[in-house]
Amino acid sequence: xxxxxxxxxxxxxxxxxxxxxxxxxxxxxxxxxxxxIGPNGAGKTTLIAQLQGELTPDGGTILFxxxxxxxxxxxxxxxxxxxxxxxxxxxxxxxTVLANVALAVQAQQGHGFRFFRAACDDPSLTxxxxxxxxxxxxxxxxxxxxxxxxxxxxxxLELAMALAMKPALLLLDEPMAGMGRQDGQRMTRILEGLKxxxxxxxxxxxxxxxxxxxxxxxxxxxxxxxxTGLPDAIxxxxxxxxxxxxxxx
Amino acid sequence: xxxxxxxxxxxxxxxKQAWPAVLVLILLALVPTIxxxxxxxxxxxxxxxxxxxxxVAVALNFVLGFGALVSMMHAGLFGIGAYVVAIFxxxxxxxxxxxxxxxxxxxxxxxxxxxxxxxxxxxLTGAVSLRTSGAYFIMIxxxxxxxxxxxxVALQKYGGDDGLQILASLEFAGVNISRRVTFYYIALCVLxxxxxxxxxxINSRFGVILQATAQNERRVIALGxxxxxxxxxxxxxxxxxxxxxxxxxxxxxxxVSPSDLSWIRSADFVVMAVLGGMARVWGPVLGxxxxxxxEALLPNYTQFWQLPFGVIxxxxxxxxxxxxxxxxxxxxxxxxxxx
Numbered sequence: 001x002x003x004x005x006x007x008x009x010x011x012x013x014x015x016x017x018x019x020x021x022x023x024x025x026x027x028x029x030x031x032x033x034x035x036x037i038g039p040n041g042a043g044k045t046t047l048i049a050q051l052q053g054e055l056t057p058d059g060g061t062i063l064f065x066x067x068x069x070x071x072x073x074x075x076x077x078x079x080x081x082x083x084x085x086x087x088x089x090x091x092x093x094x095x096t097v098l099a100n101v102a103l104a105v106q107a108q109q110g111h112g113f114r115f116f117r118a119a120c121d122d123p124s125l126t127x128x129x130x131x132x133x134x135x136x137x138x139x140x141x142x143x144x145x146x147x148x149x150x151x152x153x154x155x156x157l158e159l160a161m162a163l164a165m166k167p168a169l170l171l172l173d174e175p176m177a178g179m180g181r182q183d184g185q186r187m188t189r190i191l192e193g194l195k196x197x198x199x200x201x202x203x204x205x206x207x208x209x210x211x212x213x214x215x216x217x218x219x220x221x222x223x224x225x226x227x228t229g230l231p232d233a234i235x236x237x238x239x240x241x242x243x244x245x246x247x248x249x
Numbered sequence: 250x251x252x253x254x255x256x257x258x259x260x261x262x263x264x265k266q267a268w269p270a271v272l273v274l275i276l277l278a279l280v281p282t283i284x285x286x287x288x289x290x291x292x293x294x295x296x297x298x299x300x301x302x303x304x305v306a307v308a309l310n311f312v313l314g315f316g317a318l319v320s321m322m323h324a325g326l327f328g329i330g331a332y333v334v335a336i337f338x339x340x341x342x343x344x345x346x347x348x349x350x351x352x353x354x355x356x357x358x359x360x361x362x363x364x365x366x367x368x369x370x371x372x373l374t375g376a377v378s379l380r381t382s383g384a385y386f387i388m389i390x391x392x393x394x395x396x397x398x399x400x401x402v403a404l405q406k407y408g409g410d411d412g413l414q415i416l417a418s419l420e421f422a423g424v425n426i427s428r429r430v431t432f433y434y435i436a437l438c439v440l441x442x443x444x445x446x447x448x449x450x451i452n453s454r455f456g457v458i459l460q461a462t463a464q465n466e467r468r469v470i471a472l473g474x475x476x477x478x479x480x481x482x483x484x485x486x487x488x489x490x491x492x493x494x495x496x497x498x499x500x501x502x503x504x505v506s507p508s509d510l511s512w513i514r515s516a517d518f519v520v521m522a523v524l525g526g527m528a529r530v531w532g533p534v535l536g537x538x539x540x541x542x543x544e545a546l547l548p549n550y551t552q553f554w555q556l557p558f559g560v561i562x563x564x565x566x567x568x569x570x571x572x573x574x575x576x577x578x579x580x581x582x583x584x585x586x587x588x
Contacts, residue, residue, distance in 0.1 A: 076473075077473075083471075090465060091468065093464060103461050106454055106457070107472035107474045119453055125454075
């Protein structure tokens, strides 16, 4: 695999004395699925938020495609190709599935100051939106309002919106959060499909999914990366076992 | 879907959704005839007020109902539009220049000017207030409203507290539009155009961003959109139309005063939008009709008219959570539907 698409160097973030990100370095190579695991409170979501731009780090640098984006605002990072799906589902409840995804397409195209033509039947928005919806398996729910979707479907919508942004890097924050076994397995299959076309930084608690999907893993404990390596190496790493995996398996 | 059929169906669906608005406009268009038949000229005056306030309520609802921005300064913007017309008419009557600009009673000049000045004021105040949200936005816009109010109170030259009578005879490029009925129909046309304008805006790419920002601003940013400029543009458009309504108000009344800018009137506009129904572009028109009529009619029955007024408002809000527009069926956000 090639040069790193995303490179994080000695990242620091603290909240009122609590160190959420502690001297953290990691990278995601082009085409790679890099999973980030760790116990609750390890700072996984905080890291995702800093990569997406919602939080600004206190120190360290974030390079994307070799470019320093540490101080770049979130909306510009989205245009550079970083898409985040949220741990707590974050969609537009009073829009249909299609309108939700069409807005993501529109954001990616960048023409927001168009005042008269109706956006909802503009094929340059709806066609790419439908593609993303098909890709994620929500086609028959396209006209349902997001607030009427099931939890699992809303997680899928979340992902479809990220895809519609045509990103180079997907930041997936617990895509299976709150899903039952069946929905989780379905989501794993969807992600297996996406894995071929995107670089992914995946935060997930479901270890079956993580070991099925990840090319590499980083274990985060108390804001610090205690190990990075191939899945087999991580599975047998004694420090990781002690800190984290020991409880589950 | 084929392009041609989607075009004609979208006209049909637009009509299907907007028929209550068309009905209300037709009823409003009958007012001068009714007033003639029952020989009561007061009705036209009353409904001129309804129509002009309806324009403001619709403009306000663009940012309130679709942008979740509770502006408490729309009376202030309304007053700016009104004062522009009145001040230029004052200088025309006085034959004195306003600094170097000559006064004029020609509304073909002063109405566009009122729109521009109000839009500019909305841009300045919006650039500050839109950096906040929720209760802070309400408080800042309220503060701006009071600043504008006291600004016009302090303008002694233009009547200060007492207001400013328009003594020059206003005309529109040589045409006299001051006849009550003529003026009423002009205001009604402006309302109709306003409704069409905002209906288009709501469903455009711009309108979709505005509504999405109101629902989930954090997600809009994550998608790659910086919402501030869209909120500001919406606020300026809303302000410009409100300034136009203010200019009409000054023309119809031949009088402006700081009380036109009172914050209570700002609150009235909010009540009109909420009561009428914020989920539809035309909802606030119903609110304007009901509020203005109740305010005019209830005092005939009791001097404690605010009491039944309050009870009626509470009943409407409790039983029709989407406002009076819900009488015509429940609505979902128009920009959110997709074909």
